[in-house]
Amino acid sequence: MGASGTPDASAVQQRILTLRSEGFRPKDIARQVGRPEATTRSHLRHARSRLSTLTQHNE
Numbered sequence: 001m002g003a004s005g006t007p008d009a010s011a012v013q014q015r016i017l018t019l020r021s022e023g024f025r026p027k028d029i030a031r032q033v034g035r036p037e038a039t040t041r042s043h044l045r046h047a048r049s050r051l052s053t054l055t056q057h058n059e
Contacts, residue, residue: 012033012035012043013043013046015033016029016033016043016044016047017043017044017047019032020044026040026041026044
C-alpha cells in the first residue's frame with residue numbers, strides 16, 4: 001500500500017508510466033513491456049484516474 005492507503009502500482013504499471021512520461025506512444029510501450037496495446041492503454045487510463053482522485057483529495 002502507498003502512503004495514502006492506495007495500492008502501489010505493479011512494476012509493469014510503473015514501467016508503462018515511466019515510458020509514457022519519456023514520450024513513448026502506447027503502441028511502442030506495449031511492445032517494450034510485452035503486453036497488448038489495449039492493456040497498456042488500460043493501465044494509463046487507470047493511472048490518470050488515480051491521479052485525478054488523489055489530486056481532488058488534496059485540494
